Amino acid sequence: MTAPTTSAADLVTLTIDGVEVRVPKGTLIIRAAEQVGIQIPRFCDHPLLDPAGACRQCLVEVAMPGRDGKIAPMPKPQAACTMTVAPGMEVKTQQTSPVAEKAQHGVMELLLINHPLDCPVCDKGGECPLQNQAMSNGRATSRFEDVKRTYAKPVNISSQVLLDRERCVLCQRCTRFSEQIAGDPFISLTERGAVSQIGIYQEKPFQSYFSGNTVQICPVGALTGAAYRFRSRPFDLVSTPGTCEHCASGCSIRTDHRRGVVLRRMASNNPEVNEEWNCDKGRWAFQYATQADRLSYPLVRREDGELHIATWPEALAVAAAGLGRALRTGVLVGGRVSTHDAYAYSKFARTVLGTSSIDFRARPHSVEEAEFLAAHVALTAPDHGAVTYADLEQAKAVVLVGLEPEEESPIVFLRLRKAFRKNRTKVFTVAPFASQGTTKLGGTVLQAAPGLEAEVLAAVRDGEGVFAEAGQTLREAGAGAVILVGERLAATSGGYYAALDLARATGARLAWIPRRAGERGALETGCLPNLLPGGRPADAQGAASLAEVWETDRVPSEPGLDTTGMLRAAAEGSLEALVVGGVDVDDLPDPTTARAGLERAFVVSLEIRESSVTRMADVVLPVAAFAEKSGAFLDWEGRVGPFTAALESELMSDYRVLDLVAGEMGAYLGTRTAAQIEREMHRVGPWTGVRPAVNPATPVPPARTGAGLAVLATWHQLLDNGSLQDGEPYLAGTAIEPVARVSAATAQAASLADGDVVTLHSDAGTVTYPVRVTEEMADHVVWVPTSSAGQSVRSRLVADNGDVVTLTKGVAQ
Numbered sequence: 050m051t052a053p054t055t056s057a058a059d060l061v062t063l064t065i066d067g068v069e070v071r072v073p074k075g076t077l078i079i080r081a082a083e084q085v086g087i088q089i090p091r092f093c094d095h096p097l098l099d100p101a102g103a104c105r106q107c108l109v110e111v112a113m114p115g116r117d118g119k120i121a122p123m124p125k126p127q128a129a130c131t132m133t134v135a136p137g138m139e140v141k142t143q144q145t146s147p148v149a150e151k152a153q154h155g156v157m158e159l160l161l162i163n164h165p166l167d168c169p170v171c172d173k174g175g176e177c178p179l180q181n182q183a184m185s186n187g188r189a190t191s192r193f194e195d196v197k198r199t200y201a202k203p204v205n206i207s208s209q210v211l212l213d214r215e216r217c218v219l220c221q222r223c224t225r226f227s228e229q230i231a232g233d234p235f236i237s238l239t240e241r242g243a244v245s246q247i248g249i250y251q252e253k254p255f256q257s258y259f260s261g262n263t264v265q266i267c268p269v270g271a272l273t274g275a276a277y278r279f280r281s282r283p284f285d286l287v288s289t290p291g292t293c294e295h296c297a298s299g300c301s302i303r304t305d306h307r308r309g310v311v312l313r314r315m316a317s318n319n320p321e322v323n324e325e326w327n328c329d330k331g332r333w334a335f336q337y338a339t340q341a342d343r344l345s346y347p348l349v350r351r352e353d354g355e356l357h358i359a360t361w362p363e364a365l366a367v368a369a370a371g372l373g374r375a376l377r378t379g380v381l382v383g384g385r386v387s388t389h390d391a392y393a394y395s396k397f398a399r400t401v402l403g404t405s406s407i408d409f410r411a412r413p414h415s416v417e418e419a420e421f422l423a424a425h426v427a428l429t430a431p432d433h434g435a436v437t438y439a440d441l442e443q444a445k446a447v448v449l450v451g452l453e454p455e456e457e458s459p460i461v462f463l464r465l466r467k468a469f470r471k472n473r474t475k476v477f478t479v480a481p482f483a484s485q486g487t488t489k490l491g492g493t494v495l496q497a498a499p500g501l502e503a504e505v506l507a508a509v510r511d512g513e514g515v516f517a518e519a520g521q522t523l524r525e526a527g528a529g530a531v532i533l534v535g536e537r538l539a540a541t542s543g544g545y546y547a548a549l550d551l552a553r554a555t556g557a558r559l560a561w562i563p564r565r566a567g568e569r570g571a572l573e574t575g576c577l578p579n580l581l582p583g584g585r586p587a588d589a590q591g592a593a594s595l596a597e598v599w600e601t602d603r604v605p606s607e608p609g610l611d612t613t614g615m616l617r618a619a620a621e622g623s624l625e626a627l628v629v630g631g632v633d634v635d636d637l638p639d640p641t642t643a644r645a646g647l648e649r650a651f652v653v654s655l656e657i658r659e660s661s662v663t664r665m666a667d668v669v670l671p672v673a674a675f676a677e678k679s680g681a682f683l684d685w686e687g688r689v690g691p692f693t694a695a696l697e698s699e700l701m702s703d704y705r706v707l708d709l710v711a712g713e714m715g716a717y718l719g720t721r722t723a724a725q726i727e728r729e730m731h732r733v734g735p736w737t738g739v740r741p742a743v744n745p746a747t748p749v750p751p752a753r754t755g756a757g758l759a760v761l762a763t764w765h766q767l768l769d770n771g772s773l774q775d776g777e778p779y780l781a782g783t784a785i786e787p788v789a790r791v792s793a794a795t796a797q798a799a800s801l802a803d804g805d806v807v808t809l810h811s812d813a814g815t816v817t818y819p820v821r822v823t824e825e826m827a828d829h830v831v832w833v834p835t836s837s838a839g840q841s842v843r844s845r846l847v848a849d850n851g852d853v854v855t856l857t858k859g860v861a862q
Contacts, residue, residue, distance in 0.1 A: 063138040066145045070134075078129040078140055079107055089142055090153060090186040092160075092178060092268045093220035094130035097324055099229055102131040103221045104160070106182070108152040110141040126152040143186060150186075157187040160218050163198040164269070171216070173270030175283040179218065206236060208782025209275050209333065210260045217271040223263035230326065232466055232489035233257035256783060258459055258767050261332035265315055266325075275779040276333055277313045281305075290317060292682050292690030293331040294385065294675040295773060297563045298460035299684025300327045304335075304676055304695040311335050311676050311695065321431075322438060322684065328459035329780060330767055336776030338674035342659040345700070348669035356669065361709075368668040369713035371651040372402065375626035379406035379615035382576045383631025384565025385657075385773075386703055387680030388689075391571040392730055393704035393720040394630060395582055400601050401716045405578050405587050405609030406624070409571035411631075412564075413638040413849050414539050414612060419579050420743045421545040422572055426561045427584040428735050430687035436531055436560035437686050442468045445526035448495075448509070448519070448557070449478040450502055450548055452535030455486030456767045457564045458685065461533070465490050477519045479505050481762045482790060482826035495519055498830045499762045500749070500851035502538060503547035510551045523555040530557035536564055537764060540850040542749040549743060562685040564765065567631075569683040574730070578609040584736040591736065598733050613638060619646030626651040630672075630703055633772065634661040635836070635844040641813065653710070655703050658772065670710075673700040679723050756798045759791065759831040761809070761852045763842050770836045787837035789818035791856075792826040799856040808859030809833065813847035816840045817859050831856060 060071045065082050072081045077100065079089050092104040108126035114137040115121050126149055129140075143150040161183060168174040203211035227235030235255055264272045286305040293300040301319035305312055314335055316327035347364030348356040359367075372378060380398040382391060391409065398407040408414070429435035441447065441464045454462035468474035469491050476492040478484075479502050483494045495516055497505040505516065512520040523530045532552050538544040552559040563569060575582035581604070585591030592606040610618060618624035620642050627650045637643045647665040654666035663669045677698035681691040701709075704720040711718035720726050768774065768784035789807050791799070801807055803822040808815050809831065817840070818833055826832075831854065835842050842848060 061134045061136050061138075063134050063136070063140065065140045066142055072134055074134075076134050078109065078111070078127075078132050078134060078138075081134050082129065082140070082142060087142055087144065089129050090157075090182040091130055092182075092218055093222060095222055095225075095266060097230070097326075098222065098225045100131040101221050101225060102128040104218055105156045106153060106160075106186075108149060108156065109143070110146040110149045112139040112141075113137070153186045154188050157183060158192070161187070161191065162193045163215060164218070165197065165199075165215050167216075170279065171270040172273045172278060173267070177270060178268040203273070206272075207255050207257075207260060209329065209779040210255075210264060211273050211275055211278060212236070213271050213273065216269050218269050220268060222266045222268065223272060226259075226263055226266060227257065229470065230262070230463060230466070231257050231259040233259070235260070235263065256785065258328050258330070258455065259326065259463070260783070261329045262316065262326050274313070274333070276777065281307055281312050286312065287695075289693055289695035291675075291692030291695070292566075292684075293327060294566045294682065294692075295328075295331050295334065296458055296566055297569055297685040298323065298328075298331075298458050299566075299682060299686070299688055299690045300331055300460055301690065302327060302331060306676070306695050309696055310339075322688065322690075323460045324463075326460065326463055328767065329783065330459075330774065333777055333780045334774045335676065337773050338657060338676060340658060340776050344656060344658060344663070344669060344671035347671065348663070348666075350667045356663075356666075364668055364670060365709055365713045368653045368670065368710050371667060372626050372628070372653065372710070373714055375651060377406075377618070377624045378402045378404055378626040378628070379610060379619070379624055380404070380408075380576075381411060381612060381615065381627060381629045381632050382407065382409040382567075382571055383411050383629075383633070384409065384563075384567045384571075385631040385675075386567040386571065387678070387692075388567075388570030388574060388683055389680040389720075389723050389726045390630070390703035391567060391576050392574040392582065392726055393707045393718065394571075394628070395575040396599070396720065397628070397707045397711060397718060399575075399581070399595075399604050400599060401711045401714055401718060402628070403603050403605060405581075405605040405607065406615050407576050407609060408578055408612040408615065409568055409576040410536075410539075410612050411633070411636050412536065414536075415542070416611070417542070417545050417743065417746045418536075418539040419577055419611065420741060421549070422561065422577065423580045423584070423586065424741050424743050425549065425559065426569075427572055427580060428687075429560075433687075435687050436533075436558050437688075438464050440531060440558070441465055443472065443529070444468060444474050444531045445472075445529040446475045446477070446522045446557075447530070448523065448532045448551075449476070449480075449492075450506065450532065450534045451479075451538030451541070451544065452533055452562055453480070453484055453486060453764050454533075454562075455484070455489070456764060457535060458562050459767060461562060461685070462486055462490070475522050477509075477522075481830045481832060482792075482823050493519070494825065496825075496827050498760050498827045500541055500760065502541045503543035506544075506547035506551045510547075510554045520555070523551070523557050527556040528558060530555060532557050532559045534559065534561050536561075536568075537850060543746040546743055546745050560685065566682045569685060569687065570681070573683060573687075578611050578614075579741070582730070583733045584740075585738075586736075586741050590738060594736070594738075595733065598729075613642075616643045616646040619650040622649060624650060626653070628653045628655070629662050629666070630655040631657070632662055635841045638843065638849060639847065640844045641847055655706055660772070670706050671700055672703050672706055673698050678702040757856055758853055759795055759799075759829050759856055761842070761846075761848050761854050762830050762832040762850055763835045765835045766837070769834060770838055770841070787818055787834045787840070788821040790821050790823040790826060790832040792828050792830070793822050793824075794828045795826075795830065795856075796820065796822050799858070801856065801858055806859045807831075808857050809846060810855040810857065811846045811848045811852065814845040816842060816845050 107129040200214040300323040301317040349359040508516040592604040652666040
């Protein structure tokens, strides 16, 4: 979808400081001035926020043509950030107008009257617009001789965001961001005049996944982050550009570090992806690599059954010997790996181990999902017809299936909210209830218990009953509609096929959004049992095409086992060795079988920190963390997001370690450097042959429920018990309270009331949460977060979406 072009009739001609300017209708004066290189000072203005005219620092002199055609100056200076251009307008900024200069000097003087002179200790010192503009657009001396206003400080708006009220210049950037962009109640202006200040909502405690953006856009250091407060000055920091490693949104970020320590991360401006925003997890969850359980040396399990520190040559020799002895091997690739790492895992599996048993899906998955990814997701990219962020912003209708954007891809959520606010995009979500994120999108819930998503999509396609409106909206929108499917749809038999069928019937476009940053790159590089690098099918034709580039005859020509198949085979003893990179057992669909398989097989683990896998591994090879290596991620669009090493480290990336293991096994992998991998991936290129098809799956009806029984619904919350959030207690303090959500009818059937404690039982175990009776929720369904402090649905219940659990009134743990 391309942006509309501006015709000559839509352009307005005006003069700014004697320079003729032609800009589109509706352009603000402050933007028009920027186009000819004239910088008007400002504090409240932000290109992604609605105009406010709150700080008055951008006052300029404006003259307009009257009815008689004569140019007449307006009686007072005008705010350039709120006034739009008009034909024949003449604008004089501080550069040519003494009136504008005097007005700006006066505003700056008023702002500085009560502003504290604490620049040397302020976190904003050195990158502060108030400092800069006080020098460029302020008076040389102060006439204020009274005592400055002070407040008790700081105010803890949350565990992560602190407020120093006396620094605030009342620009309202924070309040406008919270209201317009994030949709969260945050803070507001209180009182008036000299005692006007930022206050906290008392009725609605602050809770937002995007609060860090208010710290970044605050122009004066009134809002600061608890983790960075008083730790450094901006001019002491070294900045390295990169791409966030936490989810598939692909946010451009900046890593600021000093003396080998990362001190903060900021959102970078990338209009095509995250604009100028990121989520709090991407901003503050980077301390995991500095925890006490960080792996620095290889470990080898010796005859006493314990892991011992070993040299690299010893560890590589043991790993090579164990993998060489195994008759059947498999490779499990976690979602943390970069595209370069994923390519090395894929090539290592095929050319060194001689297997197609490789899978990046360390989560619930299905054969149908693998077929869908190979046929309709692989090889799509923004320049090859893929759905993009811009398409979401301009879409007339969006359907979400198996996806909760605010929790699983926050920047997708922000773009959808922008579409809802600016373009009145209709959002439909197939879910058991309206989440907080759905409400902020103005979304309509197409109510479905887990397992019934395929039936609901079919009903939307056919325009049946309560789903008729959604179907009609999609048909009217045609190619202007988008269907977004998430990885959770893999738990529903026939779900992906139903989404494809709906897209074909309505003309809507379809896109897949995984939760982890590395999954899309792993797909493109062939980390699937049915797919080879470049989107090639795992058959004779695809293998022959790849073997020619790799100059080997060892590329398997048949599909291998998926994650579940490998772990089952390992538990049975028919698969003798596993290479595992960045996988947590508790994320896997059957942790019990996974542990049995990992304990029985010979396991080589490539990992950053001690984990459930490393504790069972025979060889542990430490690898570099995100800030210590270079590479790239592919976001959900298929867009490349490169990153470079911010810190120097002796540890190596996964691709370099795999190259060493291959060399020890007498093979040449050719993945010593990122540049070498990029050149080879370019030679491999995309598959141009016939794409595989998605075979229709027979929907499996959900199990019956009764009194005290419910179908389990679950998804990950953005801030949960994940290991990549370790070491950041301030961030953890802003996580949403984990609860069990049920409808009033379900609660009554189980003798529960709001605020009670409920225990969910399965054949394998239990989890316990406070009850929240939720309006308009599907009956006979219970929703709980997948992972929270001390509790995991998959490891403790060994259950997932669509399974039936028993509800009993319990006691808080």
